[in-house]
Amino acid sequence: MRIGELSERTGTPRRLLRYYEEQGLIVADRLPNGYRVYDGSNVDRVLQIRGLLDAGLPTRIIKQILPCLNKPRIIHFPDATPEMLATLEGERDRMTERIRCLTRNRDAVAEYLDAVREKRSAPSS
Amino acid sequence: MRIGELSERTGTPRRLLRYYEEQGLIVADRLPNGYRVYDGSNVDRVLQIRGLLDAGLPTRIIKQILPCLNKPRIIHFPDATPEMLATLEGERDRMTERIRCLTRNRDAVAEYLDAVREKRSAPSS
DNA sequence: TCGAACCCTCACATCGATGTGAGGGTCAAG
DNA sequence: CTTGACCCTCACATCGATGTGAGGGTTCGA
Numbered sequence: 001m002r003i004g005e006l007s008e009r010t011g012t013p014r015r016l017l018r019y020y021e022e023q024g025l026i027v028a029d030r031l032p033n034g035y036r037v038y039d040g041s042n043v044d045r046v047l048q049i050r051g052l053l054d055a056g057l058p059t060r061i062i063k064q065i066l067p068c069l070n071k072p073r074i075i076h077f078p079d080a081t082p083e084m085l086a087t088l089e090g091e092r093d094r095m096t097e098r099i100r101c102l103t104r105n106r107d108a109v110a111e112y113l114d115a116v117r118e119k120r121s122a123p124s125s
Numbered sequence: 126m127r128i129g130e131l132s133e134r135t136g137t138p139r140r141l142l143r144y145y146e147e148q149g150l151i152v153a154d155r156l157p158n159g160y161r162v163y164d165g166s167n168v169d170r171v172l173q174i175r176g177l178l179d180a181g182l183p184t185r186i187i188k189q190i191l192p193c194l195n196k197p198r199i200i201h202f203p204d205a206t207p208e209m210l211a212t213l214e215g216e217r218d219r220m221t222e223r224i225r226c227l228t229r230n231r232d233a234v235a236e237y238l239d240a241v242r243e244k245r246s247a248p249s250s
Numbered sequence: 251t252c253g254a255a256c257c258c259t260c261a262c263a264t265c266g267a268t269g270t271g272a273g274g275g276t277c278a279a280g
Numbered sequence: 281c282t283t284g285a286c287c288c289t290c291a292c293a294t295c296g297a298t299g300t301g302a303g304g305g306t307t308c309g310a
Contacts, residue, residue, distance in 0.1 A: 004286065014287090016268070033276060035287055051226035054219075056181030058266070065230060068237035080241055088234055094179075095231040099224055101176035105190060106220040109213055112193035116205055129256065139257090141298070158306060160257055183296070 003028075006038045010046040017046065023059040025049050025066065056098065061091055128153075131163045135171040142171065148184040150174050150191065181223065186216055 007014045020026050021036075026045055028036035048069070052062045064087060132139045145151050146161075151170055153161035173194070177187045189212060 002287075013268075015270085018289090019267075031287095033287080034289095035276085048226075048230070051222070052230060053267080054181055055223045055227045056179055060266095065234050069230060069233040085238065085241060088238055092231055092234045092238065095227050095234070097176070098180045099227050099231065101173075102180045102220050102224050102227070105173070105177060105194060106217055106224065108194040109190050109217045109220070113210065113213055113217065116210060127257075138298075140300085143259090144297075156257095158257080159259095160306085178297080185296095 001038050001040075003036050003038070006042060006046065009043050010050070012046055012050060020046070020049055020059070024063050025059060057091075057095075061087075064088065065091065126163050126165075128161045128163070131167055131171065134168050135175070137171055137175060145171070145174055145184070149188050150184060182216075182220075186212075189213065190216065 001009075003014050003017055006012075006017060010017075017026070017036075021028055026038075026042060026049070028038055028042075031037055045066075048066070049062055052065075053059070057065075064084065068088070126134075128139050128142055131137075131142060135142075142151070142161075146153055151163075151167060151174070153163055153167075156162055170191075173191070174187060177190075178184070182190075189209065193213070
């Protein structure tokens with residue numbers, strides 16, 4: 001597929017697909033005329049990138065963690081330098097902290113909404 | 126306490142404390158000379174704000190969900206307009222999605238790190 | 251009284267993610 | 281051959297979060 005279809009299938013502006021490529025998050029083959037071509041796997045990849053961006057991770061980090069994911073179960077260690085491993089460990093912990101914070105606040109919001117709804121259905125006060 | 130101490134206790138630049146106030150996320154009393162004064166509760170509040178910002182929420186949303194939280198168990202409904210409730214519901218769902226995405230990827234990173242460590246301790250290949 | 255260490259406001263700069271559009275090719279259908 | 285719908289690169293603009301510093305007050309101890 002070309003960029004337009006990938007854009008539609010992922011709900012992502014073409015501009016950003018080119019940006020993600022520029023940042024090394026996705027790769028695209030080129031037709032002889034220069035057009036980008038993608039295969040189906042790019043749809044999931046882009047959606048994953050968007051999710052991580054939305055969760056607050058910068059492209060620089062996403063670029064590092066993506067190679068560890070959605071590969072087949074064979075994990076291959078191309079250039080796992082100690083610094084990179086340390087970075088990943090730190091990022092894993094940061095993600096855990098993010099999850100904790102988000103969960104706590106999400107639950108609080110949900111609780112609030114439930115309380116409001118209950119009040120609405122039983123206007124006793 | 127004044128802004129310097131709050132800054133130290135939260136690891137947040139003064140600049141940002143003023144910014145959060147400007148965005149309506151925190152409030153500060155003023156000394157007669159114009160200095161901001163805070164009480165202890167602001168420490169937690171600022172940390173919570175930072176956590177949410179780090180998790181990818183914009184100040185505009187944080188401002189809306191903060192009043193639903195860390196209040197005593199008495200939830201008071203000052204001006205719960207239907208649009209605001211809808212916004213909160215949407216945001217709750219977005220947070221849930223974020224949590225899902227983060228968890229999935231965090232687990233994948235953790236798995237990768239574990240695999241690397243195992244390989245390192247048993248260099249059989 | 252002076253200097254250090256606070257505080258204030260204001261304003262411009264930076265950075266990453268994203269929007270927008272100019273200027274220009276490619277290609278299929280009419 | 282032309283038109284419309286694609287695609288390309290390039291570059292400037294915007295937006296939110298943050299950095300930085302100028303210019304200036306307050307407080308306090310040497």
